[in-house]
């Protein structure tokens with residue numbers, strides 16, 4: 001049977017970043033991915049990196065393009081009741097975020113992995129895990145109709161929300177926590193200049209909207225929509241009209257419309273699985289937790305999980321110590337829950353909930369009024385947005 005130190009399930013940003021970091025530490029990995037590289041790169045996700053994620057890309061040796069093309073943002077705007085309120089990250093926290101798309105992060109990591117010669121098996125079907133509670137787990141998969149198996153020391157479950165890793169933890173061990181929100185985000189990507197230099201989060205009576213970007217010439221916009229909406233019913237024209245209506249007056253005339261490159265509807269969900277470790281299986285990223293996208297924490301949380309796991313694996317292989325791995329789940333979850341709270345709070349504060357009781361509406365208004373009146377509250381938002389320490 002073939003054998004490798006670490007098998008990573010999933011070639012999303014979590015799996016690829018872990019693979020590159022382990023490589024810098026001389027730890028050998030094989031990545032098993034059920035899809036093709038093009039399919040993985042076709043998924044459009046958020047585009048805001050905390051300094052922690054930026055630093056990990058640098059440590060992984062994958063930051064050349066990111067450092068050139070990423071746009072530093074020192075603040076963001078929240079628009080409520082027609083008024084713009086800027087949250088100044090630099091003044092409130094001394095820090096900033098980097099706008100660089102997750103697709104680009106994934107592409108850079110994929111290219112670096114391919115150049116390094118490390119093994120990534122794409123189109124791996126029916127991946128299954130066994131012996132996770134032993135010291136020598138076995139991973140099986142099928143490729144081009146041929147069955148394969150591989151022994152390893154550790155399995156990193158980086159296979160996203162629908163992956164096999166979390167499902168391989170016995171049901172009586174796993175506990176899950178979930179909130180499903182009664183709306184989705186309809187997103188549109190277009191090669192048009194962004195409507196503003198910074199991101200704008202909008203709480204409008206017609207529903208939430210977000211103006212984001214990928215570059216000076218590529219915009220990413222979202223509007224809140226019902227869960228029963230069908231993408232076929234949303235022509236580009238209808239999307240642009242709905243977005244424009246939610247924009248601040250001054251921005252309405254500045255909005256540049258163009259054909260969509262991508263348009264999709266995503267449901268919003270908060271989800272955490274505990275523990276993030278079972279025997280020699282360690283979950284990281286969306287395999288263990290989902291945040292609603294308000295605040296762009298998904299990729300950043302995957303990055304902090306990967307950091308803790310990398311540290312634990314270095315201790316294990318270089319010093320023969322398992323303390324880091326033993327403490328992984330607890331450390332990662334402490335940060336995960338804080339980001340869950342922040343993402344839930346931003347979502348609750350900025351969206352219009354269908355059939356919202358009048359009391360809840362008043363609470364939302366009071367929350368926002370307090371936020372904009374208090375430097376302490378704005379600092380709390382800013383320090384979570386730029387990213388809590390690892």
Ligand code: APR
Nearest residue numbers: 010012013014033034127159160163164285286298299302
């Ligand atoms: N076998 C092999 N690979 C699998 C399997 C499986 N059974 N199931 C899923 N995968 C692959 C998926 O095809 C995908 O490429 O695992 C990868 C998981 O990638 P992501 O879903 O992008 O998850 P993650 O790497 O944790 O990224 C976290 O991505 O979704 C955003 O909000 C999230 O921004 C966050 C970031």
Ligand code: PHB
Nearest residue numbers: 046047212293294295296
């Ligand atoms: C995005 O650019 O896609 C984006 C930015 C910020 C968010 C969510 C998504 O909070």
